[in-house]
Amino acid sequence: MNIHDSLQNPETDNRLSELTLLYQFSNTMLSTIRLNKLMHLILTAITAPSSNLFERTILFLRNEKSNVLQGMLAVTRQLSEGLQIVGGHDALESRWDISDELISRQRSAEFCLQVRLTRIEIDSACPLIRHIVSERSFCHSEDILCQKCPTCHFMKPLCSGPFAAVPLIAHETTIGMVVVDNPDSGLNITCDNLHFLQLFANQAGMAIENSMLYNRIKDAHLNLKDARERLLHGERLAAIGEMAANLAHELKNPLITIGGFAGRLLKSLPDETREHQYADTIVSEVSRLEKMLAEILAFSRKPTICFCVCDLEGIIQECLASCAATFEDHNIKITFSSKAQPWKVSGDAHQLKQVFLNLILNACDAMPDGGKLLLTLERTSLGKEMIVATVEDTGGGIPEHMFQQIFNPFFTTKHHGTGLGLAIANRIILNHFGSIEAHNSGQGAVFKITLPLAK
Numbered sequence: 001m002n003i004h005d006s007l008q009n010p011e012t013d014n015r016l017s018e019l020t021l022l023y024q025f026s027n028t029m030l031s032t033i034r035l036n037k038l039m040h041l042i043l044t045a046i047t048a049p050s051s052n053l054f055e056r057t058i059l060f061l062r063n064e065k066s067n068v069l070q071g072m073l074a075v076t077r078q079l080s081e082g083l084q085i086v087g088g089h090d091a092l093e094s095r096w097d098i099s100d101e102l103i104s105r106q107r108s109a110e111f112c113l114q115v116r117l118t119r120i121e122i123d124s125a126c127p128l129i130r131h132i133v134s135e136r137s138f139c140h141s142e143d144i145l146c147q148k149c150p151t152c153h154f155m156k157p158l159c160s161g162p163f164a165a166v167p168l169i170a171h172e173t174t175i176g177m178v179v180v181d182n183p184d185s186g187l188n189i190t191c192d193n194l195h196f197l198q199l200f201a202n203q204a205g206m207a208i209e210n211s212m213l214y215n216r217i218k219d220a221h222l223n224l225k226d227a228r229e230r231l232l233h234g235e236r237l238a239a240i241g242e243m244a245a246n247l248a249h250e251l252k253n254p255l256i257t258i259g260g261f262a263g264r265l266l267k268s269l270p271d272e273t274r275e276h277q278y279a280d281t282i283v284s285e286v287s288r289l290e291k292m293l294a295e296i297l298a299f300s301r302k303p304t305i306c307f308c309v310c311d312l313e314g315i316i317q318e319c320l321a322s323c324a325a326t327f328e329d330h331n332i333k334i335t336f337s338s339k340a341q342p343w344k345v346s347g348d349a350h351q352l353k354q355v356f357l358n359l360i361l362n363a364c365d366a367m368p369d370g371g372k373l374l375l376t377l378e379r380t381s382l383g384k385e386m387i388v389a390t391v392e393d394t395g396g397g398i399p400e401h402m403f404q405q406i407f408n409p410f411f412t413t414k415h416h417g418t419g420l421g422l423a424i425a426n427r428i429i430l431n432h433f434g435s436i437e438a439h440n441s442g443q444g445a446v447f448k449i450t451l452p453l454a455k
């Protein structure tokens with residue numbers, strides 16, 4: 001048989017078009033590393049009128065940790081008509097492509113949304129699915145395994161007629177499953193098409209696995225970059241902190257002398273005189289500076305914590321009591337909501353009080369013309385039992401671009417602030433194995449502190 005004869009032979013024609021399809025498919029798999037686009041391309045190629053294989057296809061990916069098959073995407077023939085051939089006329093060079101617009105139309109189709117809500121727990125799934133995952137071989141709705149199954153919680157709601165499913169395999173593991181059917185014509189799935197689908201699926205499995213690995217490497221790279229930046233930032237802060245501590249130490253003694261003499265001067269000057277007023281200003285400014293230096297020195301010292309079981313509700317009540325005059329002066333209304341539970345945490349009561357005082361005073365600063373301060377205590381379990389305390393104000397909130405900086409030492413927007421309040425609070429909470437976060441609510445800032453509940 002010469003080449004001309006072979007091209008006239010329908011069986012050879014068939015093989016040739018199958019090979020062309022496989023070539024185009026493998027070129028397409030190599031054209032992108034974007035997982036989302038890859039999934040759309042795979043399903044669109046399988047359902048495209050030009051491939052003439054199946055009318056609808058569904059993709060599931062397996063979460064190995066939870067052993068669940070998660071519905072990712074479904075594409076019907078109507079929505080695969082936009083598949084384009086690009087990259088040359090030669091079948092060996094050409095590949096498929098789809099537009100972003102088609103991707104978003106496929107993603108928002110009703111059937112696709114239904115599929116994306118489907119989760120199949122493999123251990124309790126039907127025998128057919130368990131077989132596909134464990135034996136790594138395709139199955140058919142005509143199979144005895146499926147026919148004998150008394151109930152079908154998953155396949156029947158999605159595919160009413162005959163269907164078939166093939167595993168997606170990478171490195172000898174089932175990483176997902178592709179389901180195909182012909183809902184418009186109701187046609188049976190032929191063995192030839194199914195074998196062909198398995199060839200597709202083998203390549204698709206590797207391409208999907210590569211894309212997921214690429215994404216994981218990209219994430220790890222970003223995390224590493226982030227960690228490096230934080231390390232550098234930490235080193236810079238440590239250097240600034242050391243310099244500030246030295247400076248504070250040097251300034252402390254002369255300041256005490258200035259304060260002492262200014263105090264004596266104040267006592268010796270008659271009231272109501274201009275000089276008395278000047279001396280008074282010196283005394284109060286010196287005491288403000290002394291307070292600031294004390295804070296800087298406290299921050300630069302290595303903290304020691306005396307751990308004992310303390311009651312967070314009591315700590316907050318004490319803070320509120322010591323700020324009562326400020327609330328009255330600023331016309332601030334307080335609401336403290338805590339269900340009557342013991343809120344026991346293991347920590348240093350004095351330091352925890354400092355945290356809440358800093359947050360409450362910041363809230364008061366943010367509401368000079370009055371407002372509302374809401375404090376809450378709640379329980380949550382994030383793996384282990386935690387207490388979540390929130391301090392929320394109505395002071396207008398924190399500008400978005402500042403969130404990155406507010407916990408940095410010496411960051412302040414206040415005329416008289418040292419910018420150490422939140423840095424100290426953050427450090428104390430971290431030393432108590434907790435976390436502190438800030439965000440804006442409708443009317444102001446919310447600080448959320450999470451601490452482990454004492455056993």
Ligand SMILES: Nc1ncnc2c1ncn2[C@@H]1O[C@H](COP(=O)(O)OP(=O)(O)OP(=O)(O)O)[C@@H](O)[C@H]1O
Pocket residue numbers: 358362363366393395397398406411412413414416417418419420421422423445
């Ligand atoms: N509740 C809040 N509402 C709006 N902005 C806030 C609030 N809390 C903190 N901030 C912002 O975060 C900055 C840093 O706060 P932080 O408590 O660390 O320092 P400070 O209050 O400026 O000075 P210090 O507490 O040392 O006297 C503040 O200057 C302010 O801009």
Ligand SMILES: [Mg+2]
Pocket residue numbers: 358361362417420421422
């Ligand atoms: Mg403050």
